[in-house]
Amino acid sequence: MKYTENQLSHMASPIGKTESEKCKNAIKMIRDAMKRLSYTDDGKEIQKYAEDSFAYSLNLRQKSTNKNITILVQGSYANKTNIPSESDVDVAIILESTFTSRYREGASRNDYGFSEGTFSIIELKDEVEKVLYEHFGINFVERHDKSIKVYGNTYRVDADVVPAYRYRDYYKDLYNNKDNYTGGIEIKPDSGGSIINYPEQHIKMGIEKNKATKFNFKKCVRIAKSIREDMERFGYRISDKISSFGIESLIWNVDDLAFTKYSSILRFTFDEVLTFLVNDFDNFIHYTEVNGIKPLFTDLDTLQAYQNFISEMKYFFEYSIQES
Incomplete structure (x- = not known):
């Protein structure tokens, strides 16, 4: 879309x-x-x-x-x-x-x-x-x-x-x-x-990430959650393993530079975040929750479900060069 x-x-x-x-x-x-x-x-x-x-x-x-x-x-x-x-x-x-x-x-x-x-x-x-x-x-x-x-x-x-x-x-x-x-x-x-x-560590680490990414981290989380709903409306079958918490934690693991490369242009920034994740599948096993303490993925099925979800979102997401 x-x-x-x-x-x-x-x-x-x-x-x-x-x-x-x-x-x-x-x-x-x-x-x-x-x-x-x-x-x-x-x-x-x-x-x-x-x-x-x-x-x-x-x-x-x-x-x-x-x-x-x-x-x-x-x-x-x-x-x-x-x-x-x-x-x-x-x-x-x-x-x-x-x-x-x-x-x-x-x-x-x-x-x-x-x-x-x-x-x-x-x-x-x-x-x-x-x-x-x-x-x-x-x-x-x-x-x-x-x-x-x-x-x-x-x-x-x-x-x-x-x-x-x-x-x-x-x-x-x-x-x-x-x-x-x-x-x-x-x-x-x-x-x-x-x-x-x-939960308190989650709040703290999320705020620090948001500041480090020029406040683009939480913007991208909200975008990802909204696009997930669009995908479901267009007939994509989203695994039950994909949660709001999981999406936020997944994006928290993206390198800060992906959020700041294109300044305030959200369509470029979000595409950069998705690109980072698709290219970083091999490192998903090392991802943690936003608290920075607990592993995000504790079983292979969940890890693969998120890889499939991000692959489908990368395919689904397109952006207009011109405003309309």
Whole structure:
């Protein structure tokens, strides 16, 4: 399909300032629900987690216990890479007072003076689910494997609420410094297993990449997501393995020079990004998520699905030299 610069510029633009309010309101509605469990924000304001993002956070403590949590907006809304069809706001409820850890070889929690926790993630998810039912009504809440869906209405947006432990990675700490860790979250799906994610690191690394690429990184992510939808409308069969998160992470691995070669001409820049990826298939195995920590591809089928997806997008994408 042949795209004009005006079309690409429209695709590349952030949706608008209303997204910021949606993210704040998502935190407010979860905060108000958690107050039913005697959590309080002690009058604190919702904080912007980082500039050039819609990531917001709020810390709460439970009056009757020593538990404290962080409510954090994460995902494409927080990272300003969402497009109109991505309507859900992702909200993590992170238990800070009980956490899981990774240590360097030979070290353990005893070296840091940590005691064993007594409150599980499953208990947290059960507790959150119950209070969301009470606050929003049973018809507006649905438990999923990794999250709890809160359906929106005329005054609130859909939200995916993810209860999680704080995850502290002390692997690089050599001096038993309890504050020297890389922060992540641990999710326990109902189906079993454990997932470690790094939403705060993702936000930070995405902002750094955007600045290093003269703010073309996130523009290209939004363009790619929009073109994916065009491809589906034109009959392309897109693998279920291709996700919004995966597209953002894939493009994050593109060399900065590909984004800056043609200054502000988006049709040339996006073509350069696709060309880089097509020519870099052999290195996909080394790609990481935007957090720079986790491998992007953990199995060959997913890696090949993204290679096929990018090949098809490169074939599908054309641009007009002349504006129309």
